[in-house]
Amino acid sequence: MADASSVEIRGVDKFYGSFQALSAIDLSVPPGKVTCLIGPSGSGKSTLLRCINFLEVYDSGEIRIDGRMIGYDAPGGRRMSGGALRRMRQSIGMVFQQFNLWPHMTARENVAEGLLRVRRLRRAEAMARAEAALEKVGLGDRMDNHPARLSGGQQQRVAIARAIAMEPRLMLFDEPTSALDPELVGEVLGVMKTLAGEGMTMVVVTHEMGFAAHVADRVAFMDRGELVAVDTPEAILTRPEDPRIQSFLRTFHERNSF
Amino acid sequence: MDWDVLRQYAPILLRGFGITILAWAFGTVFGMALGLVISLAQRYGARPVRWVLQAYIEVVRGTPFLVQLFVLYYGGPLVGLRLDALPAGLVGLTIYGSPYFAEIFRSGFDAVPPGQAEAARAIGMAEPAIVRRILLPLGLVSALPALVNFSIILTKETVILSVITVPELMYQVQRMSTETFRYLEANLVLALFFWGLVELISRGGRRLETRITRHLLERPGHG
Ligand SMILES: Nc1ncnc2c1ncn2[C@@H]1O[C@H](COP(=O)(O)OP(=O)(O)OP(=O)(O)O)[C@@H](O)[C@H]1O
Numbered sequence: 001m002a003d004a005s006s007v008e009i010r011g012v013d014k015f016y017g018s019f020q021a022l023s024a025i026d027l028s029v030p031p032g033k034v035t036c037l038i039g040p041s042g043s044g045k046s047t048l049l050r051c052i053n054f055l056e057v058y059d060s061g062e063i064r065i066d067g068r069m070i071g072y073d074a075p076g077g078r079r080m081s082g083g084a085l086r087r088m089r090q091s092i093g094m095v096f097q098q099f100n101l102w103p104h105m106t107a108r109e110n111v112a113e114g115l116l117r118v119r120r121l122r123r124a125e126a127m128a129r130a131e132a133a134l135e136k137v138g139l140g141d142r143m144d145n146h147p148a149r150l151s152g153g154q155q156q157r158v159a160i161a162r163a164i165a166m167e168p169r170l171m172l173f174d175e176p177t178s179a180l181d182p183e184l185v186g187e188v189l190g191v192m193k194t195l196a197g198e199g200m201t202m203v204v205v206t207h208e209m210g211f212a213a214h215v216a217d218r219v220a221f222m223d224r225g226e227l228v229a230v231d232t233p234e235a236i237l238t239r240p241e242d243p244r245i246q247s248f249l250r251t252f253h254e255r256n257s258f
Numbered sequence: 259m260d261w262d263v264l265r266q267y268a269p270i271l272l273r274g275f276g277i278t279i280l281a282w283a284f285g286t287v288f289g290m291a292l293g294l295v296i297s298l299a300q301r302y303g304a305r306p307v308r309w310v311l312q313a314y315i316e317v318v319r320g321t322p323f324l325v326q327l328f329v330l331y332y333g334g335p336l337v338g339l340r341l342d343a344l345p346a347g348l349v350g351l352t353i354y355g356s357p358y359f360a361e362i363f364r365s366g367f368d369a370v371p372p373g374q375a376e377a378a379r380a381i382g383m384a385e386p387a388i389v390r391r392i393l394l395p396l397g398l399v400s401a402l403p404a405l406v407n408f409s410i411i412l413t414k415e416t417v418i419l420s421v422i423t424v425p426e427l428m429y430q431v432q433r434m435s436t437e438t439f440r441y442l443e444a445n446l447v448l449a450l451f452f453w454g455l456v457e458l459i460s461r462g463g464r465r466l467e468t469r470i471t472r473h474l475l476e477r478p479g480h481g
């Protein structure tokens with residue numbers, strides 16, 4: 001990927017009423033690298049991920065994509081205009097746990113929608129690009145299916161195709177395999193691995209420790225709204241120093257062994 | 259049964275039925291359109307707009323249709339709004355139905371999972387496109403049964419137009435009754451016509467529902 005984005009998060013706080021969901025988060029995501037966010041349920045992983053494309057409003061600090069602040073026109077400043085925010089979002093792809101495919105459109109139409117309504121491509125070109133994106137995720141033979149006629153793994157691959165068709169420079173994944181039957185997890189992780197191999201900048205919230213260990217360049221551990229540690233997968237997953245990480249991994253291994 | 263009287267009154271009864279259908283169709287189409295506009299304005303409008311519309315909904319829902327019609331037909335001229343009986347009836351039905359339709363659309367939109375709009379927002383889609391391409395089609399699907407149901411209720415509200423002398427079916431049935439004293443025959447015609455109309459609408463509604471939900475339902479085993 002010639003022009004992958006970098007993400008720079010500095011001092012980000014996020015409140016829901018009086019509850020602090022994110023506390024002074026600092027995180028750098030270098031271009032072309034894969035960063036996995038792990039941590040217990042409710043620790044703020046999704047909240048942080050959703051702040052990166054401003055689906056969730058952060059209250060203070062700054063998040064910069066390629067040096068450009070998202071959501072506000074300056075630190076502590078006014079909200080950025082809707083148009084400017086939409087332009088930034090065009091180059092940030094997002095994949096959700098529940099796929100969020102549009103059920104009234106076929107796979108091809110799902111992928112083409114953004115090309116038509118956001119990129120304003122001509123119909124023929126949008127369709128051609130949509131088909132290419134679907135081919136890439138291995139769904140060349142499923143383009144005319146509506147989501148209800150696709151398996152969970154296929155739906156999630158359509159969702160990935162929908163994101164990459166926009167030619168993003170950054171991809172955000174929020175537990176992309178958590179809603180899938182175990183036998184369908186591999187096909188989605190496979191597509192993600194390919195993307196990572198092409199040099200896409202990726203931030204991935206996941207419980208797939210195998211993926212974090214083998215694909216991530218960095219693993220960040222969150223607990224109660226704080227970013228406890230960021231390091232290599234090896235350092236976080238095999239010899240963690242922080243007792244919170246140790247106990248998280250212990251319960252995690254207990255749950256996943258038999 | 260007096261078939262001769264029925265035969266004699268058939269033309270005006272049919273004409274009355276025609277006007278009943280016209281009033282129902284007009285009230286449904288324009289009431290729905292107005293209701294849709296209201297529900298969208300309530301969703302996206304500024305606070306004062308939402309407040310005014312909420313007041314409108316409360317007032318129209320809180321008063322009997324008969325009273326609304328009287329106010330429009332007999333009270334209208336006092337403020338310079340002079341409508342003939344039929345136009346007054348059509349406008350009245352539209353106004354009467356609009357808050358119910360608005361509420362049906364609102365709950366239809368609420369039934370669309372937030373993730374649907376979020377996915378569109380995440381690729382940079384603008385809000386009007388999200389409404390047009392995602393919220394409307396999906397909201398309509400969940401609202402459809404209630405829309406059909408309320409349009410069936412509206413068929414029966416059309417009889418109230420007779421009190422402001424709109425010559426719809428009820429009006430003609432009453433005329434036939436008082437002129438011939440054939441109450442049984444006249445009201446049997448009324449019942450049959452309405453039963454037929456309601457049956458037709460609910461069948462049409464079910465067909466439409468099957469058609470537009472065809473792609474939305476999971477079919478296990480076809481994955
Ligand atoms: N809209 C909201 N209103 C109030 N509290 C919220 C809201 N969204 C999230 N929270 C709270 O913020 C905290 C962080 O939530 P978040 O969804 O980011 O956790 P997570 O790490 O993604 O958890 P999980 O692994 O279960 O997905 C939780 O305590 C949650 O209850």
Ligand SMILES: [Mg+2]
Binds near residue numbers: 045046047175
């Ligand atoms: Mg989460």
